[in-house]
Each structure stands twice: as structure tokens, then as C-alpha cells.
Amino acid sequence: MALRILHSGDFHLGAPLRSLPPEVAEAVRGSLKSAVERMFAAAVERGVEMLVFTGDLFEQDGEDPAAQLRFIYQLADSVAPVPVVITPGNHDPVFADSPYSTIAWPDNVVLFNNGSFTVRETAVGPVAGRASVGYPRPRDRIAGPRSSS
Numbered sequence: 001m002a003l004r005i006l007h008s009g010d011f012h013l014g015a016p017l018r019s020l021p022p023e024v025a026e027a028v029r030g031s032l033k034s035a036v037e038r039m040f041a042a043a044v045e046r047g048v049e050m051l052v053f054t055g056d057l058f059e060q061d062g063e064d065p066a067a068q069l070r071f072i073y074q075l076a077d078s079v080a081p082v083p084v085v086i087t088p089g090n091h092d093p094v095f096a097d098s099p100y101s102t103i104a105w106p107d108n109v110v111l112f113n114n115g116s117f118t119v120r121e122t123a124v125g126p127v128a129g130r131a132s133v134g135y136p137r138p139r140d141r142i143a144g145p146r147s148s149s
Contacts, residue, residue: 003124006043009054011036012091013071014062029063033071040075049082049124055089055132058099065092065099073103080108083122087112088131095133 011032017025043051058068076084086109088094094101094113105111110120115133119126 003050004046004048005050005052006039006046006048007052007054008039009089010056011053011058012056012062013058013068014064015059016062036072037075040079043082044079050085050122050127051076051079051082052085052087052127054087054129056091057086057088058092060092060098066102069099069103073105073109076109077106080106081123083108083110083124083127085110085112085120085122085127085129087129090132093133094131 013032013036014029015032017028020028040051042048053072057072058065062068072086084106088098088100088111092098092100094115100111100113108123110122110127112118112120112129112131115130117128117130119128
């Protein structure tokens with residue numbers, strides 16, 4: 001049986017884009033959101049049976065990560081009951097106070113929320129994946145020089 005899947009990743013929604021002039025950075029961020037909206041619309045138009053997002057939907061240290069996830073939530077909810085599979089990456093890792101833990105996701109969303117490979121059931125069959133648990137964030141690192149002993 002063939003399954004029509006739309007796969008994407010690395011949107012980096014809310015990325016600071018510090019190397020760009022502010023007005024250009026804002027335009028790029030707007031273009032990224034628009035592209036994601038068009039992608040969800042195309043999935044519906046083309047009868048996609050599963051959407052899979054593999055990492056870096058948003059930037060953990062970017063502009064309002066929780067707002068970026070609410071945006072994804074609304075789009076995922078709009079395609080229900082089509083499964084939306086999310087495997088967080090190194091720029092949007094899962095950890096105790098991650099924005100991923102602030103949302104009660106719609107029933108059609110499968111969020112891999114730990115670093116171990118896991119099999120989860122969806123309306124169209126099982127999927128396997130894992131989340132990045134990320135790199136230490138700057139505020140989590142121990143400050144000061146390392147001991148040479």
C-alpha cells in the first residue's frame with residue numbers, strides 16, 4: 001500500500017537572523033511562516049496522508065518560541081485527522097521547560113519527546129522516531145574556567 005507523505009524540516013521559525021538588517025530579517029521570518037502555511041494547504045489539496053517534520057521547527061533562543069509552536073498547532077489542527085509527526089531537532093530540543101511541554105497538542109499530532117527511538121501509532125499506521133534532547137543552552141552551562149587537575 002502506498003502512503004502519500006509530506007516531509008520537511010529546518011524552518012527555524014523565529015530565528016534571530018542577527019547577521020541581517022532588522023527589516024530584512026523580519027521579511028525572511030514572514031516568508032518562512034508563509035511557506036509553512038502554503039505547505040499545509042498543499043498537503044490538503046494533494047490528499048497527503050501524513051505530514052512529517054524532522055527537526056528545528058523553531059529556534060529555542062529565537063523570537064517567542066511558544067508563539068511559533070502555537071502557529072504550528074493551529075496548522076496541525078487544521079489538517080486533522082491527518083497525522084502530523086514532529087521530531088524536535090537540536091535548535092528546538094525537548095527538555096524539562098521546553099516550549100513543546102507548554103502545549104496540549106491536537107490528537108492528530110505525534111510528538112517524539114525523548115531521545116530514545118520510539119514507535120508510535122497514527123491513524124495510518126506506526127511511525128518511529130526520536131527527539132533531539134539538544135545541546136546545553138548558554139544559561140545551563142557552568143560558568144567559569146575549567147580546572148586543569
